[in-house]
Amino acid sequence: MRSSLFFYPTLKETPQEAQVASHRLMLRSGMITQVTSGIYSWLPLGLRVLKKIAQIVREEQDRAGSLEVLMPTIQPAELWERSGRYHDYGKEMLRIKDRHERDMLYGPTAEEVITEIFARFIKSYRDLPKRFYNIQWKFRDEIRPRFGIMRGREFLMKDNYSFDLTIEGAKASYQAMLEAYVRTFARMDLTAIPVRASSGAIGGNLSHEFQILAETGESEIFYDVDYEKLDVNTLTLDHLQTLYAASDELHDSQNCPVPLERLKTARGIEVGHVFYFGTKYSIPFNAYVMGPDGKQIPVEMGSYGIGVSRLVGAIIEAHHDERGIKWPESVAPFRVGLLNLNMKDAACSQLCEDIYLKLLQGGIDVLYDDRDMGPGAKFADMDLIGLPWQIIVGSRGVALGQCEVKNRRTDERVQLSIEDALKWML
C-alpha cells in the first residue's frame, strides 16, 4: 500500500480527552475516531489490526475444536425473559422497540440465542460435545465509558459456548478454552494471567479472568510468580487451580496461601473471561439431550469471552514507547514501512519503487511512504504507527546502493545493500 493512496490521519498533538497511552496513540495514529461516548469508527489502519487480532482468535478457537457461527446483534426481549436476565441485566442493556412496539435489545452477550439454537437442533448425547463461537459486536451501556476502545460501549467480542453431557466433559471444555486463551494471547506477545474470579451476572461456580499485565490496567492483581513461567504445552486446569492469583478485592493478605517472597502484584487489563455455569440456561431453554440410558439430561454449559477490540488497546499498552506504537509482527497493520526520504530525487524514488514492487511480489505487507514530505515528518509518522520494520532509503544511501533496515522494537539499525535488505525481509 502506498501512503499517498492510503488514509491514516496522524495527529501531532494529543486530543485532550485521551489520557492513557493506547487511547492517545490510537487517535494520533489515525486508527480510530470517536463518534459519541464509548462508540468509535475504525479507520483503515485500526481496522487492519482489529482484523488480524480477530483472525488469531479465530484460528485458536478453531484449533480448540469450536465451530464459528454468527448470531445477530439485535435480539428479542422474549428470549431474555425466559432466562430471567431481561430483568436482571439492568441499565447496561440497551433496550429498543421495533415498529410493532415489540421489545428488542442490542445483545450484550448471546447465551440465550445460542442455547436456543442448540435446543432446536441437538437432541442426542451422541452429538456432544459441541462448542460454538462467534465474533460479533456487542453493546453494553457502561456507566462510564473510558480509555477509548478499552472500555467502549460498543465492542467486538469473541464469545464461545460449550455444551457437554457431564460435568467432567464441561471441565474438559473449560480446560481446552484456557489453553486456547493462553496460546491466543501468547501469539500477540501478551502475558496473560488467568485470575480466579467470581462469575458475576452469568452465574455458575468456576470462573477465570485473563489479565494482561500493564501499568495502566484498571484492576490490581496479586499472583504467584510461578504464573510467569506457565508453559502452554503443559498447562492443565488442575495445575492452574493450584496457583494463586486474585484481584485486589478478593485478595486477603492475612490468609494468602502464597509466601510473601513469591507473591507479586501488578496492574491488569481484563481481556478474557471464562465461566462454567452448568445448567443455568439449558434448563429454561429446554436444552436437553437423550443420554445412553434413554433419559433426558440438561446439558452442562460454559461460556468464554475475549474482548477482541479491547485487545487492540491492551497490546498497545504493553508495547509502546514515547514515540509511538511498537506492534508485534503478528498483529501489525503492515509488516514493513518503506521510507522514501527524498521524493524529488529520481534515483532514490526509482530505487524505492523497485524495492516496493519486490516486497509486494514477495508477499510482504508493506506501507510505502511515497508522500511528498520532509524526512523528519516521515520518521515521526512511521515511528508513531509502529510497523515492526522500517526500510529507509535516502539520497545518501542511494549513492552507495544501500538502505537502512530498522527494527522498531529494539531500535537496531543496519546498513545493507538493497539485495541484502530484501533478503532480510523475504
Added chain:
RNA sequence: CGGGGUGUAGCGCAGCCUGGUAGCGCGCCUGGUUUGGGUCCAGGAUGUCGGGGGUUCAAAUCCUCUCACCCCGACCA
C-alpha cells in the same frame, strides 16, 4: 448515579473576570525552498464562539435553561 471540569477554525489553545468589528500555534491551499529526525520564506482560505431564551444601544464575554463530551468513584470483554 454522586463529585469535578470543558465546549471558541480540522487539532491544541488564548480571549470571558472588567460587554464594543474573534485571535495564536500546528494542520490545510498556492508559489518557491529544503531533503537522514515534525525545513524555511511569502501569500491565502476556514468560525451558527455547543444550542435555546433573557439583560443590554451592543453578548464569545453577564443571567438562565438545556445538550454534549471529558476526568475521579462503584460495574464490566
